[in-house]
């Protein structure tokens with residue numbers, strides 16, 4: 001007599017993952033074949049590290065609303081939300097119309113235009129601390145330019161960042177050791193949410209510190225919100241030291257019409273934006289104090305062929321000027337908060353060491369008892385549970401970031417939220433015994 005399926009699936013984390021992976025592979029022959037072609041021409045088979053996972057990533061063919069279809073014809077509820085850039089879903093009619101109208105007017109005009117002025121006006125109106133703003137093509141570029149501004153303004157070379165912080169492809173700060181993916185600035189690394197430690201380091205580096213670069217919630221680091229008093233301490237200490245506070249709101253600007261800074265009542269010197277702001281077109285922006293930013297109208301050059309490309313500018317005007325208004329931002333925040341509370345109630349009821357952290361519409365599961373105030377290097381068991389969660393959700397037709405992060409898009413509402421909560425409840429039931437291992441190993 002064979003053992004029941006649940007027993008087979010739960011003998012230990014490693015065999016549960018191996019089984020889940022085998023089912024994943026069997027269901028995706030077309031993605032597997034594409035990956036075999038990709039590795040011959042793209043190192044690692046991809047051109048975007050966050051999408052690289054074993055045994056091969058699922059390749060998507062198309063999307064509509066908050067649904068995706070992979071190239072094997074499987075349909076998913078998309079909760080990955082393009083790592084927060086997909087706020088509007090895949091087919092918002094107003095954004096599509098704006099982009100089509102821009103296309104009809106012609107591409108690559110090599111000139112200033114009306115849309116960039118309108119978008120700058122909208123952003124300066126919405127974000128209280130942004131008096132002047134400039135555009136770029138990515139959040140990475142926006143952060144590089146904000147750091148450039150701070151270094152020029154202060155005449156100092158170094159930046160402070162946080163272990164596990166992520167500000168772009170060349171601003172990736174590791175939990176330990178050094179990263180090959182950090183632009184060659186002198187960097188002072190501190191622990192996230194450790195106000196005392198960070199303030200002491202700011203004071204110790206008062207002569208050479210140009211800026212503190214911080215996310216109000218570690219996004220890539222696992223949706224870990226900053227404590228309000230941590231950010232306040234950074235604000236005060238940078239002011240005292242004559243360094244600038246750069247708030248990276250590339251992910252968190254969606255938390256209200258004026259970003260997470262409006263929720264916190266925080267006034268950074270510079271803010272960086274990106275992701276969804278151009279309605280899903282490539283985008284980055286950096287802005288803030290006029291006395292700092294005005295250097296870009298003078299001594300500091302800031303070029304970029306696509307900085308004001310007509311698609312991003314047209315998308316941004318409609319996305320930020322019409323679709324994602326104050327009410328939409330507040331409603332999305334509330335939907336996300338309610339979902340996280342609902343999922344955590346399920347975890348508590350199941351008695352397992354699993355917790356969803358985050359803010360508003362961005363959330364991420366963690367395995368263990370916490371506290372989750374800063375990222376820690378995962379144990380092999382925790383890594384396995386994370387992978388298992390990802391594969392189990394895919395099997396349930398739910399597409400998340402590989403690390404488990406969900407970024408709710410505007411089309412995600414009641415039925416979709418129920419579907420995700422039910423899938424998590426099933427996971428807790430099926431994997432309950434294995435989840436206890438996170439506690440032992442943590």
Ligand code: PLP
Pocket residue numbers: 083137138139140141143166167168169215219220248249250251274275283284
């Ligand atoms: N800053 C934060 C907080 C991010 O999450 C990201 C991207 O995930 C970036 C910056 C970099 O943005 P981009 O991928 O557009 O370069």
